[in-house]
Amino acid sequence: xxxxxxxxxxxxxxxxxxxxxxxxxxxxxxxxxxxxxxxxxxxxxxxxxxxxxxxxxxxxxxxxxxxxxxxxxxxxxxxxxxxxxxxxxxxxxxxxxxxxxxxxxxxxxxxxxxxxxxxxxxxxxxxxxxxxxxxxxxxxxxxxxxxxxxxxxxxxxxxxxxxxxxxxxxxxxxxxxxxxxxxxxxxxxxxxxxxxxxxxxxxxx
Amino acid sequence: xxxxxxxxxxxxxxxxxxxxxxxxxxxxxxxxxxxxxxxxxxxxxxxxxxxxxxxxxxxxxxxxxxxxxxxxxxxxxxxxxxxxxxxxxxxxxxxxxxxxxxxxxxxxxxxxxxxxxxxxxxxxxxxxxxxxxxxxxxxxxxxxxxxxxxxxxxxxxxxxxxxxxxxxxxxxxxxxxxxxxxxxxxxxxxxxxxxxxxxxxxxxxxxxxxxxxxxxxxxxxxxxxxxxxxxxxxxxxxxxxxxxxxxxxxxxxxxxxxxxxxxxxxxxxxxxxxxxxxxxxxxxxxxxxxxxxxxxxxxxxxxxxxxxxxxxxxxxxxxxxxxxxxxxxxxxxxxxxxxxxxxxxxxxxxxxxxxxxxxxxxxxxxxxxxxxxxxxxxxxxxxxxxxxxxxxxxxxxxxxxxxxxxxxxxxxxxxxxxxxxxxxxxx
Numbered sequence: 032x033x034x035x036x037x038x039x040x041x042x043x044x045x046x047x048x049x050x051x052x053x054x055x056x057x058x059x060x061x062x063x064x065x066x067x068x069x070x071x072x073x074x075x076x077x078x079x080x081x082x083x084x085x086x087x088x089x090x091x092x093x094x095x096x097x098x099x100x101x102x103x104x105x106x107x108x109x110x111x112x113x114x115x116x117x118x119x120x121x122x123x124x125x126x127x128x129x130x131x132x133x134x135x136x137x138x139x140x141x142x143x144x145x146x147x148x149x150x151x152x153x154x155x156x157x158x159x160x161x162x163x164x165x166x167x168x169x170x171x172x173x174x175x176x177x178x179x180x181x182x183x184x185x186x187x188x189x190x191x192x193x194x195x196x197x198x199x200x201x202x203x204x205x206x207x208x209x210x211x212x213x214x215x216x217x218x219x220x221x222x223x224x225x226x227x228x229x230x231x232x233x234x235x236x
Numbered sequence: 237x238x239x240x241x242x243x244x245x246x247x248x249x250x251x252x253x254x255x256x257x258x259x260x261x262x263x264x265x266x267x268x269x270x271x272x273x274x275x276x277x278x279x280x281x282x283x284x285x286x287x288x289x290x291x292x293x294x295x296x297x298x299x300x301x302x303x304x305x306x307x308x309x310x311x312x313x314x315x316x317x318x319x320x321x322x323x324x325x326x327x328x329x330x331x332x333x334x335x336x337x338x339x340x341x342x343x344x345x346x347x348x349x350x351x352x353x354x355x356x357x358x359x360x361x362x363x364x365x366x367x368x369x370x371x372x373x374x375x376x377x378x379x380x381x382x383x384x385x386x387x388x389x390x391x392x393x394x395x396x397x398x399x400x401x402x403x404x405x406x407x408x409x410x411x412x413x414x415x416x417x418x419x420x421x422x423x424x425x426x427x428x429x430x431x432x433x434x435x436x437x438x439x440x441x442x443x444x445x446x447x448x449x450x451x452x453x454x455x456x457x458x459x460x461x462x463x464x465x466x467x468x469x470x471x472x473x474x475x476x477x478x479x480x481x482x483x484x485x486x487x488x489x490x491x492x493x494x495x496x497x498x499x500x501x502x503x504x505x506x507x508x509x510x511x512x513x514x515x516x517x518x519x520x521x522x523x524x525x526x527x528x529x530x531x532x533x534x535x536x537x538x539x540x541x542x543x544x545x546x547x548x549x550x551x552x553x554x555x556x557x558x559x560x561x562x563x564x565x566x567x568x569x570x571x572x573x574x575x576x577x578x579x580x581x582x583x584x585x586x587x588x589x590x591x592x593x594x595x596x597x598x599x600x601x602x603x604x605x606x607x608x609x610x611x612x613x614x615x616x617x618x619x620x621x622x623x624x625x626x627x628x629x630x631x632x633x634x635x636x637x638x639x640x641x642x643x644x645x646x647x648x649x650x651x652x653x654x655x656x657x658x659x660x661x662x663x
Contacts, residue, residue, distance in 0.1 A: 074386065081432055084381040088366055088374040096366055096502050099443055099453060102511050155517065160527070163511045170513040173451040174353060180449045220527070224520070227531040231564055231618035235631045236523075 100169040104214030107168070111209035112189025114197040120190050124176050124183075147198045158199030162224050164216035168192045189213075321346055324410055328352070329396070330479075331414025334541045340559055340586070340594035341391070342417035344472045348493075349479045350396050350415065352514075353449035356499050360483040365467065369442070369505035372434030379483050382467060385424040385432075390466070390489065392592045393418045393561045395534050397492035397519060400641035405648070405656040409541045412645060412657060416561070418594040419480075421487050423468030426461045435461075439505040443512075444486050447501035454495045455509035456488065460532075464489050467500065490563030490592035491532045492640070494519055521637030534563035536622050537642035538570055538597070538614040549603055549653040556583070556599040562616035566591050569615040572599040576609035576646070577624075583612065603649065609658060611646040629662045636662070 100106040121131070129146055147156060157167060172188045174180045183191070193208040202208075202216060229236040296303050315321075321336035321343075329350040332342055342348075349355075360379045368374035396415035401407065408414075439458050446452040456465070466487040469476055476482050481498030488496050494514055509515070509530070520529045538560035543549050560570045566589050571580035586596040597612070613622040625643035629636055646658040 078386075078431075082385060084384050085375045085377040085432070088368055088376045092366065092376060093368050093374060096445075097368070097504065098451070099445070099504065099510050099512075101506075101508065103508075157517075161517050162527075163516065166511055166513050166516050169453075169510075173453070174449065177353070180353065181451070223525075223527045224516075224529050225523075225526045226529055228523075228528070229531065229533070229535070231620070233619045233621065235620075235623045235627050 100165045102163040102165045107210035108185040110185040112193045114193045114204050117190035117194025160220050162221040331410050332417045334409040340596045344477050347417040348415045352452050355478050356448045363483050367433050367503045370436040370439035375433050385428050389422040391420045392489040393594045394493045397639045402659045407657040409544050419471045421468040422470035423466045426465035438507050441506050441509045443504040443510050444497040445502040446497045446499045448499050453512040521639040522635040524633040535642045536562035536614040536616040536620050538612040539645045540612050543655045545657050547655045551605045554601050559594045560614035561594045565617040567595040567614050568617050570597040572612050574610050607651050608649050609646045611644050613644050625660045
């Protein structure tokens with residue numbers, strides 16, 4: 032509802048106006064030419080070389096978390112594994128979800144055919160789709176088995192990697208995997224991969 | 237308290253003074269029945285003499301909100317019991333009910349989810365982000381450290397690159413493409429952290445690693461890290477939700493959701509990509525005789541969310557509504573066709589149109605009752621027009637995978653007003 036104008040409001044209005052002029056004046060003194068500092072998009076105070084927040088990471092801190100393995104083998108731990116041992120561990124710790132050639136688990140998300148394939152199959156599997164052997168090791172080590180992630184020893188991960196690569200006909204049954212041999216495994220699908228070739232613009236790709 | 241007043245207990249308790257008349261006079265039976273009734277009241281006759289007459293009492297309905305005091309303030313608000321939008325969930329994801337929303341923003345509790353080993357419970361006091369590798373100073377930041385840095389707020393969409401379903405007419409926008417949501421995010425620019433630790437010039441990629449049970453990882457070009465990447469700890473003004481990465485996640489505006497690693501615990505700078513499972517065996521797709529990898533940007537897309545299945549259309553004026561978005565900048569134009577794609581007309585875009593954000597569009601139409609198809613297409617600032625499914629198949633081959641599919645979505649309008657999705661097959 033409109034309020035009748037009275038003398039108190041008039042003085043208040045004048046006082047407020049004066050305040051705005053003073054405040055704006057103060058800001059423009061610190062801001063860019065003729066522009067109140069409050070309307071600029073950059074800090075008026077120059078950033079320091081370092082804010083000094085956080086702590087220096089110790090080598091131990093890095094070592095406990097740095098579990099990734101790259102295609103060139105960087106990050107592979109000490110240890111080794113064989114196809115035969117991998118088969119035994121698979122039967123014990125993986126078969127319940129993933130099944131096997133002999134025992135396909137009905138309704139399981141990842142039954143055996145998805146883990147094991149040859150290049151003729153359309154189903155995306157390690158043998159026909161995974162471009163690097165290092166990924167098999169890295170993924171098993173960081174997130175398997177699903178119900179107990181991160182519980183496998185490095186040797187067990189080498190064993191399982193050997194078993195799966197052999198089941199996919201990529202390495203021989205007597206192959207031994209370790210930090211030296213695993214990066215040398217060439218995956219059949221590697222040659223199929225291309226980096227994103229879409230780009231800005233009207234072309235549909 | 238008399239049993240017949242049981243349903244008015246609270247009202248009576250709360251009104252010791254100025255007690256409303258209805259508390260005394262209206263019985264429970266009357267309230268529920270809502271019938272008009274009469275009462276004996278005193279009136280002055282034309283001769284000035286007081287007489288008793290029967291007077292009509294007001295009709296009071298049990299659900300009349302003007303006749304009962306409602307509940308008072310609460311510590312946490314909730315939706316009207318008449319509004320119950322819900323996500324549709326599977327074992328590994330849940331989808332935003334796009335058809336229930338009226339603007340481009342997604343309420344936090346309806347943001348889509350996709351996770352690979354469940355939602356981790358992370359104590360913010362124990363949270364740490366480690367940044368190491370090809371850097372001058374490997375550092376560990378606590379959550380409060382991250383919050384001390386200069387902060388930035390931006391609104392953008394997040395979309396899973398597997399956001400495409402088709403196959404039957406009875407599909408809602410939520411079922412077709414509910415793996416896109418929009419929030420206002422607040423956090424620290426990754427470039428601010430990169431500056432703090434000193435990224436070495438030879439570093440071209442970084443690994444982003446989550447602290448969920450999948451310890452999920454993606455390799456990201458350092459250029460994106462300097463461009464507009466953020467470590468965000470807030471969503472729509474409050475702490476980020478657990479399903480969205482509490483207490484902190486990576487946000488790469490415009491890029492596929494999987495790259496925006498949630499519950500981020502570690503960033504490692506390197507001179508080549510790490511070839512993790514999610515960027516090799518997943519989130520890649522066949523393009524003719526090759527497999528496309530590191531497909532990051534989400535291409536322009538739109539969908540009409542009203543009218544849509546299972547809605548029913550009335551003849552006459554209808555405002556067609558929907559959302560459009562692109563990971564390559566701003567949506568500059570949305571076009572709507574109401575004649576099965578023969579002609580296209582520009583829709584109104586809701587201002588402000590934001591970079592890499594859902595943009596709400598509206599198009600006024602008069603439906604004459606005849607059968608037709610309605611659809612929308614987004615055009616982005618790089619002059620890219622959202623394609624049809626057949627254009628995508630032509631460009632990528634019939635073996636087209638489920639990733640990065642952004643075809644035009646068409647709705648069939650039947651003569652009786654039914655609205656049905658128009659599924660298309662391509663094999």
